[in-house]
Amino acid sequence: MTPQITLYTTKSSPFGHYVEIALREARADYSVYEVDLVNKPPWYTDKVNPAGKVPAISYGGSPAPADAPSPSSFKLAESLVILDFIIDIFPESNLLPIDPVARASTRFLLNLFSTTLRTACMSIAAFRGSPEEVLDAIDKLQVHMPAPGSGRFVTGDTFTSVDAVAAAYLLRFDRCLERDIGSFPEGEGVKAYHVLRTSERFTRYRAYLATLAKRESVKASFPEVSEKVLAQLGHFWVGNRAFA
Incomplete structure (x- = not known):
């Protein structure tokens, strides 16, 4: 069973969008939490991404609501880094060639x-x-x-x-x-x-x-x-x- 994946993003962001496209290409089971960048919730910088930017993901850990992510889950930010991570955990997605x-x-x-x-x-x-x-x-x-x-x-x-x-x-x-x-x-x-x-x-x-x-x-x-x-x-x- 694939560990849980939560994508924190906003629909206006191209950075978050290409991460979500990659998740769909990988046929990943994931959930999306829309972050209000104008009224950013304090827990987001405290528990997900200290820089306060989107996108970010939480991966794995014990089951928890998106707005109270498990401390044991892996948090990752920066869209291209996340993209590489998706490619690594879903190599069958073909988002990068094998050769x-x-x-x-x-x-x-x-x-x-x-x-x-x-x-x-x-x-x-x-x-x-x-x-x-x-x-x-x-x-x-x-x-x-x-x-x-x-x-x-x-x-x-x-x-x-x-x-x-x-x-x-x-x-x-x-x-x-x-x-x-x-x-x-x-x-x-x-x-x-x-x-x-x-x-x-x-x-x-x-x-x-x-x-x-x-x-x-x-x-x-x-x-x-x-x-x-x-x-x-x-x-x-x-x-x-x-x-x-």
């Missing part, structure tokens, strides 16, 4: 995607960056997105941790730019969305995004709560527009 060379190559791409997309995300969410930064980030990564006839995902026909990270960011970019949600000047997001959706420059991106959006692990962890997610993102991201 050492392919494994290293996938890890390289994971670092590239996560770093590039995180930088663009933080820029438009909190630092009044231009949506052009999102376009440039996607364009930079397109060479690694599947070309026609090369497979459905970044490394071929197998969904890996790279695709989990890509899905969490790219779906948010798509929906937020369409609705002009961001710390950028009003109207700039819609312009960028139009470019992404119509320009020949982003043909490969659009095909990849459509494939990711159809993946069951992605659909189950995002679209049905997308309006809630967007409301949360709007609260945080558009609020920063006042300083633009």
Whole structure:
């Protein structure tokens, strides 16, 4: 029997989202606790993650409520570290290849995607960056997105941790730019969305995004709560527009 897993996250977080996608890909039995980052409960920093950030997980230990986790459970924070942990405890998930060379190559791409997309995300969410930064980030990564006839995902026909990270960011970019949600000047997001959706420059991106959006692990962890997610993102991201 697999030890209990509780994921502490918030639906607006791409970091927590790709961890949840990985858990679904692994067919893990887990529960989710939604952390209110505006009114963070004191027990969260005391008993789960002293840094107060999401995501975090508790693993194993004696049965206990999510808001009073067992002291004997293993607590882990930092999304990419959690992702590695999931890969280790669920090797059958195929989130990383077994072959050492392919494994290293996938890890390289994971670092590239996560770093590039995180930088663009933080820029438009909190630092009044231009949506052009999102376009440039996607364009930079397109060479690694599947070309026609090369497979459905970044490394071929197998969904890996790279695709989990890509899905969490790219779906948010798509929906937020369409609705002009961001710390950028009003109207700039819609312009960028139009470019992404119509320009020949982003043909490969659009095909990849459509494939990711159809993946069951992605659909189950995002679209049905997308309006809630967007409301949360709007609260945080558009609020920063006042300083633009």
